[in-house]
Structure formats: structure tokens, C-alpha cells
Amino acid sequence: MTRPTVGVVGPGDLVEQIAPVTEQAGRCPVVRVPYQHENETSSLVRRHHDEVDCWLFTGIVPRTLAELARVVDHPAEHVCYSGVTLLSVVVRLLNEGLSVRSLSVDTLDTDDVRETLAAAGLGDTRIAVLAYRNGQTAERLIDFHRNARHRFGPDTVALTCLGSAFAVLSQETHAVRMVPSRKDTRHAVGSLLLKTQSHRYSDAQVAVGFARLQDPGSTLARLLGELGASTTALADGRLAFVTTRGPLWAVTRGFTGLPMLTELAGHLTEVHIGIGIGRTAAEGEALANTAFGRAREAGGFIAALALPNEAPRVLETGAEDAAPGTAPDLQQLASRAGVSKNTLLTIRSLLDTRGGRGLTAQDVATAFGVHERTARRMVKQLERAGIAVVSGRRINGPGRPLMVYDLRL
Structure with a gap:
């Protein structure tokens, strides 16, 4: 089997850092897809679609932007910013003789940040963490760091994963732009190649x-x-x-x-x-x-x-789409998805009680009295039929975050 061509997408400096690691770790050709601002991600992914077999994004932000724009048709992965990345930044700050008594950190998981600092003997460090959520903008990250500085004082160091946010913050305060470690990059490349191999087998x-x-x-x-x-x-x-x-x-x-x-x-x-x-x-x-x-x-x-x-x-033929403002034919939708009309009626009723705000697999499990694993299979069946669409929102709580789906019923 030929090695897949990987499209590396992200800010130019990170692309130049990650591309060689990708070529070496995956022994595969790479197409560099750099941008100046993350808002260019979707158009660049569309432009280079036919040149690559899979996508490696330099972080979760460009990947999410591309997926929300529905332009990611190939297997995709992003490089995670793990505790290794955070620890390397903290060590560098300490070596430079700078204070790390107050930190504001974006994009990383709150628990990961706390555990990493505690393991480094910095459990007393005051921290503010803004974990990444779909739809967050550079402006939101910048405001978060400004607010943290206002709370903790002018010695607070802003650690950001977003280049456009760093460009602004570095003019106002002591800011550090975090970049993924080689280890995190190699891990992402390995995961991406496994996904691509599985996708090729499926095709x-x-x-x-x-x-x-x-x-x-x-x-x-x-x-x-x-x-x-x-x-x-x-x-x-x-x-x-x-x-x-x-x-x-x-x-x-x-x-x-x-x-x-x-x-x-x-x-x-x-x-x-x-x-x-x-x-x-x-x-x-x-x-x-x-x-x-x-x-x-x-x-x-x-x-x-x-x-x-x-x-x-x-x-579906595509010729009998309902006119704007008319209710879809539930029997037709049920046939498309391979479920009963009563199943869709139950889901529509559930949507009405929630004011059309979307559903999670857990909501469906409760409504039908089935295990959540069974409900996830049902929702995936509706998704493949074009009835359930990922909204991009997630609900956080115990266990893994719950994906919210919008239903076209």
C-alpha cells in the first residue's frame, strides 16, 4: 500500500516545524498548507483537497473550524498540546528567572494543567484556565487573558496556543505562545495514519x-x-x-x-x-x-x-424535497434511515419538549429506555441518513462530553 500524502494545516511557523516531524515519523509525503489567520482554514482545505489523502492540523482550533465548515472529507487528526508542552514552557520561564506565581492558560484541559503544575512542584501557582470549546474566537481568548491579569496582577504570564491571540497579547503583557512538542506531533501522526489505513480499507x-x-x-x-x-x-x-x-x-x-x-x-x-x-x-x-x-x-x-x-x-431521489416551511414526510425519512415512523415521532416529541434545542444520545436513551450505547447507534443511523446533524456544541459533565445533534424533523 502506498504511503498517504498528509496535508499539514496551521500557522506558517508551526507548519514548518511539524511538517518535517510528520515526514520522518510517518515516512510519507507532506503538503504544507500554511495560513496567516485561522479564519483562512476552510478555504485552504477546500483548495488543497485533491492533493492529499488525510489532514494533520497543528491544533484543535483549525481542525474545528474546518469541520464546522464541513470541508473535511479525508481522515483528520490534530496535534494536542499536552502537559509536556506546558511543562517545557514553565521550565523555560523559570530558567529565564521569571515568576510563574500567576498563569493564564487557554485551550488546554483544566485538570491537565493542574496535574502538570502539581507534578512540577508548582501546586501553589494561581492559574486561570480556559479549556477549548467549539466556537471560541481569538477575541474570546484575548479577553480571558486580560481578565486573568486584572484578577491576579500585572505579573501574570499569558500562555496561549493561538497565534492570532498571541500577536495581540504580546503587545500588552508577558505572553508565551505554546507550541506542540515533537512527542505530541509523533503521536498525532501515528493516530492519523491508523485512521487513514482504516479508511482505505473501508473504501x-x-x-x-x-x-x-x-x-x-x-x-x-x-x-x-x-x-x-x-x-x-x-x-x-x-x-x-x-x-x-x-x-x-x-x-x-x-x-x-x-x-x-x-x-x-x-x-x-x-x-x-x-x-x-x-x-x-x-x-x-x-x-x-x-x-x-x-x-x-x-x-x-x-x-x-x-x-x-x-x-x-x-x-432519496432528491426530487421530492419538501418545500420551504413544510413538514418533512416522516415515513420517507424513516425509510431512508431504516427506523420506524414511531421512532421519529418519539424523537420529534422529545425535540418539542426541549424547544428544538437539539438532543444528545443520552436524551435519546432516556426517551426510549435503552442503554446509551444503543442510543448512540440509533443517532449515528440518523446521522448517516442526513436527519441528525452535529451542531458543534458539547455538554460537559461526568464522563466524556456529550455531542449535541440538531434534528431535521
Whole structure:
């Protein structure tokens, strides 16, 4: 397997620091994608999309900005700023004879900061910590450090992970820009390469399809061409085709729709397409037969897709989207997601009681009386069908933060 090309995204100086470590640790080619301000992240990721196989962001801020803009289609990872980074900064300050009695620290986790300082014998240091949350801006970080200085006094040292914040703070107070350690970078590269390898394996899974229609015509031929599929005419009148998961994901808009059905509906009376994805051709064929049966039961112009361990879902044509201001067809959405209409009614009712503020997997688990792991699978099923969308908000509490989803119901 060829080594993936990694796009390293971040401020120019960090890109130049992290790119060589990435090349050495991953033994892979690197495309440097530097920006002057983090607000350029999304446009740069779009511009360099076709040049890379995966993304390594120099920190959580550019990665989050790109993901919220929905421009990250490749596997992605960011370099974390761990206690090693913080400790190296503190040691440097002490070596320079500077006071570390008061610190303001952004982006890092509060517990990590406290534990690191305690381990260094600096447990009495007064600290203010602003852990990273989606949507935080440079202005928010700058205000945080200014407020900490007002509370603790003029000797407070501001430690920031954001270059644009440092550019302002360094003109006002003693500020240090934290940069990730080589160890943190190597760890991020290793994690990214594992993700990319898994993604490549997933894309190479076998996709088998069966189609029945009176006259295949040019529209179906174009679809099969976009899939790079090989085809065979079966004795029962169906057309069988074989491709891989990657092209199918692109053509079906992430396994949610098949707009070409609209063109077929213009000159045919009925179309049934069933597609199955499996680890082997035999598994893909079995799932394709299941999906084809689902399409035939539904009637009309239907394409259905079956994935391992999931009920077949109906792929939307894209031609019957509800007009603005009208309620979506719950039965249609339920078929797309492979859940019951009553399930969506329960979720819609739950949304109404919360004033449409979004739901977490924990909310769904409580509403249905199921384990949270089961609820997470259900929410992921809705997400793949385009019904649940990550809002970018998280709820913090005991355990790991809960992702909030907006529901299109």
C-alpha cells in the first residue's frame, strides 16, 4: 500500500516545524498548507483537497473550524498540546528567572494543567484556565487573558496556543505562545495514519448491486460509469454490478440519496435498485439481495442500500424535497434511515419538549429506555441518513462530553 500524502494545516511557523516531524515519523509525503489567520482554514482545505489523502492540523482550533465548515472529507487528526508542552514552557520561564506565581492558560484541559503544575512542584501557582470549546474566537481568548491579569496582577504570564491571540497579547503583557512538542506531533501522526489505513480499507469494501428496469438507457450507464462498476446481465432479467465503497459513498451523497432516479422516472414506470456493502463479495451480494427486496416492496422508483448489521435504508431521489416551511414526510425519512415512523415521532416529541434545542444520545436513551450505547447507534443511523446533524456544541459533565445533534424533523 502506498504511503498517504498528509496535508499539514496551521500557522506558517508551526507548519514548518511539524511538517518535517510528520515526514520522518510517518515516512510519507507532506503538503504544507500554511495560513496567516485561522479564519483562512476552510478555504485552504477546500483548495488543497485533491492533493492529499488525510489532514494533520497543528491544533484543535483549525481542525474545528474546518469541520464546522464541513470541508473535511479525508481522515483528520490534530496535534494536542499536552502537559509536556506546558511543562517545557514553565521550565523555560523559570530558567529565564521569571515568576510563574500567576498563569493564564487557554485551550488546554483544566485538570491537565493542574496535574502538570502539581507534578512540577508548582501546586501553589494561581492559574486561570480556559479549556477549548467549539466556537471560541481569538477575541474570546484575548479577553480571558486580560481578565486573568486584572484578577491576579500585572505579573501574570499569558500562555496561549493561538497565534492570532498571541500577536495581540504580546503587545500588552508577558505572553508565551505554546507550541506542540515533537512527542505530541509523533503521536498525532501515528493516530492519523491508523485512521487513514482504516479508511482505505473501508473504501475498498465490496459493493454489489442489482437493478431491474425496462430499459437501462444512458442514465444508468452514466451511474455505473461514475461508480467504475463492472456489470453482468443475469438470467432473471436483473443487471448486476460490482464496485467498491468509496465511489458509492460519493455518488450517493454519503449513502443518503441517488438523484439520478429522478432522470429515470422521466421515461420509465418503475425502477428497483438494491445495493449491499460487505467485507467480501459474498457478503455484499447477500446484502444486495436484501436491499433489492426492500426496493421491490416499496415500489415505484426506489433504490435501497444495506450495510452490515443494519436494516436496509431507502436512498432519496432528491426530487421530492419538501418545500420551504413544510413538514418533512416522516415515513420517507424513516425509510431512508431504516427506523420506524414511531421512532421519529418519539424523537420529534422529545425535540418539542426541549424547544428544538437539539438532543444528545443520552436524551435519546432516556426517551426510549435503552442503554446509551444503543442510543448512540440509533443517532449515528440518523446521522448517516442526513436527519441528525452535529451542531458543534458539547455538554460537559461526568464522563466524556456529550455531542449535541440538531434534528431535521
